[in-house]
Amino acid sequence: MKCPNCGTENPAGKIVCSNCGRRLRPGRQTVGPTMQTEEELMTRVRGDMRRLGLVTVIVVAVGVALGYVIR
Numbered sequence: 001m002k003c004p005n006c007g008t009e010n011p012a013g014k015i016v017c018s019n020c021g022r023r024l025r026p027g028r029q030t031v032g033p034t035m036q037t038e039e040e041l042m043t044r045v046r047g048d049m050r051r052l053g054l055v056t057v058i059v060v061a062v063g064v065a066l067g068y069v070i071r
């Protein structure tokens with residue numbers, strides 16, 4: 001596979017050029033997984049935020065309950 005940047009012939013299956021380090025397979029293979037990863041990340045972050053909110057509510061509720069018990 002020829003590098004589109006420097007023209008060096010690289011062995012088939014290589015992902016980056018051995019000469020200049022440029023990606024040899026741009027396009028869908030690069031964009032697809034990246035978009036999926038970003039979506040996945042956003043979903044995970046959103047889930048974490050929800051979980052964090054739930055944990056905060058529980059901690060506050062337990063704290064308030066303990067405060068009443070101790071007093």
Ligand SMILES: [Zn+2]
Pocket residue numbers: 003004005006007008017018019020021022
């Ligand atoms: Zn190259």
